[in-house]
Amino acid sequence: MNYQPWLYPVVRVIAIKSDFDPAPLYPGVKPGEHVHPLENGFIAVAQTRLDDSVVISVRSQEGVTEVREIGEPLPSVKQILAPLIDRLRH
Secondary structure (H helix, E strand, C coil): CCCCCCHHHHHHHHHHHHHCEECCCCCCCCCCEEEEECCCCEEEEEEECCCCCEEEEEEECCCCCCCEEEEEEECCHHHHHHHHHHHHHC
């Protein structure tokens, strides 16, 4: 199947919104971070950047290990929809 180029980022944003939760009282979670606890003592962390893109990283729940980013930053909804809106205008 040939999917539209905007479909993959939209699916990733939906996955982040449904799997990651704000947890301001969770040990080691900083303001603006959304977390998904993992079974192996680590947490996956989704954090929004200034341009509204999202970076996913993994770190230990105690915060004693090095933080590692996973994959490419996710574009913001505005960044995803801009090409689609431009295409519809023309």
